[in-house]
Amino acid sequence: MSRGHQEHPARPMGQHDDHHGHDDHGAHASHGSMKDYVTGFVLAVILTAIPFWLVMGKKIESPSSMAIVLLAFAAVQIVVHIKYFLHMNGKAEGGWNMLSMIFTIVIVGITLAGSLWVMYHLNHNMMPHLSPENMPNETVPQSMQQSMPGMQHEMQQAK
Structure with missing residues (x-):
């Protein structure tokens, strides 16, 4: 056997398929033509430009609707990349x-x-009521001040 030719592990020694000079790689996967690559590139550019225009022009007011539209464009772009650049099919x-x-x-x-x-x-589930903006100015709630007689005197002196 020549150095560049290897046996297929599933075939017994000496049994070869005659490919008439074609290598095995071309038999299993179809490589794209220039037309496929150009089509994929044009579709990818369009599927990038439209969402960019939608976001920059603020064409959709609702953030949730914008997110859904952008995710739809992203999903279509993934399919375009898989089909035209990765050449994956069933x-x-x-x-x-x-x-x-x-x-x-x-x-x-x-x-x-x-x-x-x-x-x-x-x-x-974060506690927004404990953020500094929402904290009350007084450190002791009014209900607790009434139950602590010495506290009212201290609060008045502090003011």
């Missing part, structure tokens, strides 16, 4: 590419959803 490498992509999407989704959930609950 047929490449026996479907393993698609399976690994689905697994990655699920893990990223769980991570993002969990992070947003934790941040929302941290923000919601």
